[in-house]
Amino acid sequence: MEQAGPRVRQAAGPSAPEAAAVRSASAYRVPAQPQVADVDRERGIAADGGPAAVRGDTGPVADAARGEHTHSETPFPLPRAQGRPVVQRASVRGQILDALRAALAGGDLTPGEVYSAPALGERFGVSATPVREAMQQLAVEGAVEVVPNRGFRVVRRGARELAELAEVRALLQVPVIMRLAHTLPADRWAELRPLAEGTARAASSGCRAAYGEADRAFHRGVLGLAGNQQLLQIADDLHRRTQLPLTVGHVGGAGGGRTELMADAAEHLALLDALVAQDLEAACCLVETHFGAAG
Incomplete structure (x- = not known):
């Protein structure tokens, strides 16, 4: 008599609602997530065939248990670049993280508002899993905070917090920077001019998200001359906290207007000129002024 062995569950394809959601999200084309387990989780099926929520996994059942609703949220426009979708790289999580950072820098995600992973996933045309993972990274960076049973709230940064960060x-x-100014030759500083000019170009475009990236790249280039990776990591984290989410009227938070951004970028070029000329007094004044303005 043939003994009944464990039932082998066939890999399931996307459900009809998922397929419809992907087709309707024409603004984004995210590479498919090939893992069968991911598909099962989104269908509420755990690896042992039981409900995903019982195993503490994700999926519609678990989302409902946490109260991650997909309604009553203010929609935001999906960013596009040159008529093409922003999301294009292989890592879905990385793409969503970049898109969310751009939305924060551009003010499309509003401080104080709560956003759920399933709702954002629908807007990006992906499952809730990579959105949730990206939001958790933003929570580590201090841009959002977890709201139990609801989703993620975009933080509000007050004037005092921004001043403390600066x-x-x-x-x-x-x-x-001043230690490096006393020790590095002029040609090492001159190598950073393309990064400083990049901040000027980004500022002239008026795009706060683009300026934030260029500004961070310049400061990483300067600090990179010290050869201290721990310094780079800490400084970059602090810099990102001053930029995300958007803070209106704050240049360091990428919230200033085009004029303010261009003035901030001009300080980069002036600082480099002073360092190349070995004018330490001018360099000291410029760097203190720059950080005093939280640039």
Whole structure:
């Protein structure tokens, strides 16, 4: 008599609602997620065939248990670049993280508002899993905070918090830059001119998200001359906290207008000119002014 062995569950394809959602999200084309387990989780099926929520996994059942609703949220426009979807790289999570950062920098995700992973997933045309993972990374960076049973709230940064962040950045970076100013030859500083010019181009475009990336690249280039990777990591985290989410009227938070952004970028070029000329007094004044403005 043939003994009944464990039932082998066939790999399931996307459900009809998922397929319809992907087809309707014409603004984004995210590479398919090939893992069968991911598909099963979105269908509420755990690896052992039981409900995903019982195993603490994700899926519609678990989302409902956490209260991650997909309604009553203010929609935001999906960013596009040159008429093409922003999301194009192989890593879905990485693409969504970049898109969410751009939305934060551009003000499309509103401070104080709560957004659920399933709702954002529908807008991006992907499952809730990579959105949730990207939001958790943003929570680590301090841009959002987890709201149990609801989703993620975009943080509000007050004037005092921004001033404190600017002070910490100055305490960390000004001594390093001035030490380098006394030791590095002019040609090493001249190598950073393309990065400074990149901030000027980004500022002239008026795109706050683009300026934020260029600004961070310039400061990473300067601090990179110290050869301290821990310094780079800490400084970059502090810099990102001052930029995300968008804070209206704050240049360091990429919230200033085009004029303010161009003035901030001009300080980069002026600082490099002083460092190349070995004018330490001017360099000291410029770097203190720059960080005093939280640039």
